[in-house]
Amino acid sequence: EAQVTQNPRYLITVTGKKLTVTCSQNMNHEYMSWYRQDPGLGLRQIYYSMNVEVTDKGDVPEGYKVSRKEKRNFPLILESPSPNQTSLYFCASSYSGDEQFFGPGTRLTVL
Amino acid sequence: QKEVEQNSGPLSVPEGAIASLNCTYSDRGSQSFFWYRQYSGKSPELIMSIYSNGDKEDGRFTAQLNKASQYVSLLIRDSQPSDSATYLCAVNMIQTGANNLFFGTGTRLTVIP
Numbered sequence: 009e010a011q012v013t014q015n016p017r018y019l020i021t022v023t024g025k026k027l028t029v030t031c032s033q034n035m036n037h038e039y040m041s042w043y044r045q046d047p048g049l050g051l052r053q054i055y056y057s058m059n060v061e062v063t064d065k066g067d068v069p070e071g072y073k074v075s076r077k078e079k080r081n082f083p084l085i086l087e088s089p090s091p092n093q094t095s096l097y098f099c100a101s102s103y104s105g106d107e108q109f110f111g112p113g114t115r116l117t118v119l
Numbered sequence: 120q121k122e123v124e125q126n127s128g129p130l131s132v133p134e135g136a137i138a139s140l141n142c143t144y145s146d147r148g149s150q151s152f153f154w155y156r157q158y159s160g161k162s163p164e165l166i167m168s169i170y171s172n173g174d175k176e177d178g179r180f181t182a183q184l185n186k187a188s189q190y191v192s193l194l195i196r197d198s199q200p201s202d203s204a205t206y207l208c209a210v211n212m213i214q215t216g217a218n219n220l221f222f223g224t225g226t227r228l229t230v231i232p
Contacts, residue, residue: 041219050224051163051207066219098162106151106211108220110162 010035012111014099020117021089029084029114031099037109039102040082041066042074044095045113051098057082058105089118122146123210125223133231138195140226142208145189151211152184152191157225158204167193198230 012033021027033040041056043066053066057076071093073085082101086093094117100108122145132138140154151170155163169175169182169191181194191210195202205225212221 043222048224051222053219053221056219105219107153107165107168108209109165113162 010109012099012101012109014097014111014114016114017112018115020119022119023090024088027086027089027116029086029097029099029116031082031084031111032080033082033099033101033109034080035101035109036079037101037103038079039105039108040076041100041102041105041108042072042082042084043098043100044068044093045098046095054084054097056105086116089116091118094118122212122221123208123223125206125208125226127224128227129229130226131229131231132198134198134200136198136230138198138202138228138230140193140195140206140208140228142191142193142210142223143189144191144208144210144212144221146210146212147186147189149186149189149210149212152182153209153211153220154180154182154191154193155207155209155222156202156204157207163207195228198228200230200232203228203230 042054043051055074057063097114099111102108154167157163167182175182179196183192207225208223209220
């Protein structure tokens, strides 16, 4: 089954404790992206990757890091999480950046 | 100015009616337009894509694009209670030089049985 998977689905952590949210796709897509979704603000792009070893900032990259060492994986790293990073996070993938397919989401709470 | 704008709603329509969802965008050079459906607590699901001016129909859904007016809409015919969701308009904007989607904040649709 073609899919984008994310782990964990739910995470509660404390300020400053480094965390990684994994994302994996099995569709051989070149393009992968991370979004955060907040009430009233919609989906905002954090980082994206056009291909292996190629990443770039989206609209709200501050406080986040990514890496793309393999085509199928695109982890999101929060090195020192803060409460304003409490949000719903989605990973997405696509052949070109157009028709993007989303993972199930990760709900993160930073206390 | 927001890059992709939608009425937040909520939009309520009776079962069997036509629901009309609208979206405007700021980048005149945009070429690709999408509608996503998002049920509460779930991830966005792509339901329509449109690239050329005019109408594109898929089952009960019709997407309409007018690039001159920078306007894209989604019509849902014979609305069903299962269509109750938030509908997100997304536009692939070239202004950043990259292939990225910008999303509106979504319109919440409620179909009343």
